[in-house]
Amino acid sequence: MIKKIAIILFILFGITLLTYLAWPSPKFPNTLPGFTVSTEPADKETPLRRGYYTNSDRNQVMSHYVSEFKWGIRLNYPPEEAQTVIRDQTHATYLEEIVHPMRESIFIAGNDAPLNKVLFQANGQQYKSKIIVRYVESNIFVRLSTGILTLCLIWILGSEWVKIVKEFKKWTSR
Numbered sequence: 001m002i003k004k005i006a007i008i009l010f011i012l013f014g015i016t017l018l019t020y021l022a023w024p025s026p027k028f029p030n031t032l033p034g035f036t037v038s039t040e041p042a043d044k045e046t047p048l049r050r051g052y053y054t055n056s057d058r059n060q061v062m063s064h065y066v067s068e069f070k071w072g073i074r075l076n077y078p079p080e081e082a083q084t085v086i087r088d089q090t091h092a093t094y095l096e097e098i099v100h101p102m103r104e105s106i107f108i109a110g111n112d113a114p115l116n117k118v119l120f121q122a123n124g125q126q127y128k129s130k131i132i133v134r135y136v137e138s139n140i141f142v143r144l145s146t147g148i149l150t151l152c153l154i155w156i157l158g159s160e161w162v163k164i165v166k167e168f169k170k171w172t173s174r
Contacts, residue, residue, distance in 0.1 A: 006158075010151075010154070010155065010158075014151045017147050017150070017151065018144065018147050018148070018151075020102075020103075021102060021103065021140075021143040021144055021146075021147045022140065022143075022144060025103065025104050025137055025138070026069060026070065026104070028047075028048070028050070028133075028135050029065055029068035029069060029106065029133070029135075030068060031050075031052055032054065032056060032060070032061070032064050034054060034055065034056065035052040035053070035054045035056075036052060036053040036054070036122050036123060036125065036127065037050070037051070037052060038050075038051030038052060038053060038122065038130065039122070042087060042089075043132060048134060048135045048136070048137065049086070049087065049132065049133070049134045049135075050132070050133050051130060051131070051132045051133075052130070052131050052132075052133070053120050053122045053125075053127035053129070053130050054127060054128075054129050054130075054131060055127055055128050055129065056129065057112075057129070058094055058110055058112065061108065061110060061129075061131055062074070062096060062108065065098060065106060065108055065133070066098060069098045069100075069106055071100075072098040072099055072100050072105070072106075073098070073099050073100075073101065074096060074097070074098055075096065075097040075098075075099060076094075076095075076096050077095040077096065077097065078095070079092040079093055079094055079095050079109070081095055082095045082107075082109040082132075085097075085107050085109075085134070086107055086109045086132050086134050087132070087134075090109055090132060091111050092109040092110060092111050092132075093110060093111055093112045094109070094110045094112070095107065095108070095109045095110075096108050102138075102143060102146060102147070103138055103143060104135070104136060104137050104138050105136050106133060106134070106135050106136070107133070107134040107136070108131060108132075108133050109131065109132045109133075109134075110129055110130070110131045111129065111130045111131070112128065112129045113128045113129065
């Protein structure tokens with residue numbers, strides 16, 4: 001009876017996992033009103049990375065991208081990692097990632113000006129901050145393959161664990 005319940009739970013978990021992994025990826029998030037698109041060549045060299053100038057603070061920027069990405073786990077990184085994650089020679093005062101586990105993620109690197117200073121000018125306007133957004137997509141076939149392999153490994157490890165527990169019970173009952 002317990003074995004049948006475990007198998008049913010495993011099948012339900014597997015269906016849920018594979019459905020989650022097969023779900024279409026969200027599009028590149030929209031920007032907040034008041035953002036000015038950067039025209040610098042480094043910010044336009046790939047459609048999965050965009051740069052913006054803004055007067056919004058970090059909390060406003062991050063809450064906007066969390067709502068645009070619908071949900072996700074927020075991870076905070078040292079700003080020095082922006083040169084590795086976003087692009088070589090990217091300057092940042094903060095770097096955060098919003099990730100859908102086993103799927104896609106979005107990195108937001110912000111470069112805020114010190115208090116009461118303006119560092120950035122674009123289109124004749126002054127801005128307190130520049131953000132660079134990098135969207136990292138994942139291939140659906142890789143996601144599903146990883147999910148299937150994960151389910152297979154869970155099944156194998158679970159079966160081995162049951163065997164060990166049975167052997168341990170035999171050994172302790174002697």
